[in-house]
Amino acid sequence: KQEVTQIPAALSVPEGENLVLNCSFTDSAIYNLQWFRQDPGKGLTSLLLIQSSQREQTSGRLNASLDKSSGRSTLYIAASQPGDSATYLCAVSFYSGAGSYQLTFGKGTKLSVIP
Amino acid sequence: GAGVSQSPSNKVTEKGKDVELRCDPISGHTALYWYRQSLGQGLEFLIYFQGNSAPDKSGLPSDRFSAERTGGSVSTLTIQRTQQEDSAVYLCASSLEGVEVLGNSPLHFGNGTRLTVT
Numbered sequence: 026k027q028e029v030t031q032i033p034a035a036l037s038v039p040e041g042e043n044l045v046l047n048c049s050f051t052d053s054a055i056y057n058l059q060w061f062r063q064d065p066g067k068g069l070t071s072l073l074l075i076q077s078s079q080r081e082q083t084s085g086r087l088n089a090s091l092d093k094s095s096g097r098s099t100l101y102i103a104a105s106q107p108g109d110s111a112t113y114l115c116a117v118s119f120y121s122g123a124g125s126y127q128l129t130f131g132k133g134t135k136l137s138v139i140p
Numbered sequence: 141g142a143g144v145s146q147s148p149s150n151k152v153t154e155k156g157k158d159v160e161l162r163c164d165p166i167s168g169h170t171a172l173y174w175y176r177q178s179l180g181q182g183l184e185f186l187i188y189f190q191g192n193s194a195p196d197k198s199g200l201p202s203d204r205f206s207a208e209r210t211g212g213s214v215s216t217l218t219i220q221r222t223q224q225e226d227s228a229v230y231l232c233a234s235s236l237e238g239v240e241v242l243g244n245s246p247l248h249f250g251n252g253t254r255l256t257v258t
Contacts, residue, residue: 029182059246068144068231068249076244114183116247127196128173128247130183 027052027119031131038105039139046100046134048115053093056118056126060089060100063112063133072113073100105138112136142166146232146250153222153257161217161253165234172215173235173247174207178228186230189215222257229254 028051038044048058057076061069073082073089075098081090088101098115114133121127145164153159165172174186185199189209200206204222209215219226229252235245 057244061247061249066251068146068251069233069247071246071248074244074246116183121196121198126190127185127188127199129185130175132180132182 027055027117027121027127027129029115029117029129029131031113031115031134033134034132035135035137037137037139040105040107042105042138043101043103044105044136046102046113046136048098048100048131050096050098050117050129052119053096054119055093056120058089058091058098059116059118059128060087060098061114061116063114069114102136105136107138107140110136110138144232144234144248144250146230146253148253149251150254151256153255155224155257156221158218158220159222159255161219161230161232161255163215163217163232163234163250165213165215165232166248167213169234169236169248170212171235171237171245172209173233174215174217175231175233176228177231177252183231186217219255222255224257227255227257 032047059074060072063069075091086103112133112135116128116130118128147162170191172189175183187207188196204220207217231252233247233249237245
């Protein structure tokens with residue numbers, strides 16, 4: 026069974042700091058890994074998607090890396106801003122058997138950026 | 141452009157009543173997912189629709205839960221004889237293609253329906 030773990034569960038940093046969020050998964054046979062952002066009372070917003078054949082993806086101040094063999098991904102946020110405060114979730118897509126494909130999510134890291 | 145739309149945004153119901161939750165995916169998206177998010181828990185997979193294929197219902201927690209997708213577009217999630225443990229936020233997501241095609245289609249989520257069973 027695929028399990029996704031995110032560490033830390035919560036993180037508080039001063040504005041301007043660079044930070045790294047971690048995601049690990051137990052089964053390396055994945056199709057892709059996605060990082061999402063969730064604001065309170067809202068759905069999830071896709072930030073970055075890394076295909077299994079890729080090593081990293083970048084979007085603005087965000088950089089996500091993927092090491093499939095070790096079952097790890099990191100989300101790097103440069104020059105953090107108060108507007109980055111949210112819960113960040115990672116999810117892996119994988120073949121779950123009998124012709125079905127699923128995504129499994131971690132429980133997220135709640136980030137607070139202090140002005 | 142229009143995103144994934146879910147209705148109602150909030151639903152309070154009495155234990156034992158049936159509820160129906162609706163999801164309008166992004167037009168042209170072939171894949172549609174339902175997830176449940178409980179306080180302090182991660183997202184729990186419920187059901188996955190992909191085109192005209194039989195849906196993957198393996199995540200539905202009991203036979204009180206059912207879902208359908210009409211015409212490859214709108215989906216409804218029905219919970220019969222609701223229980224207090226059904227209280228959660230129910231999230232719907234769609235993607236242009238199923239993960240098995242290219243593995244390159246990000247999920248687009250709606251804002252969810254917050255269900256409270258009293």
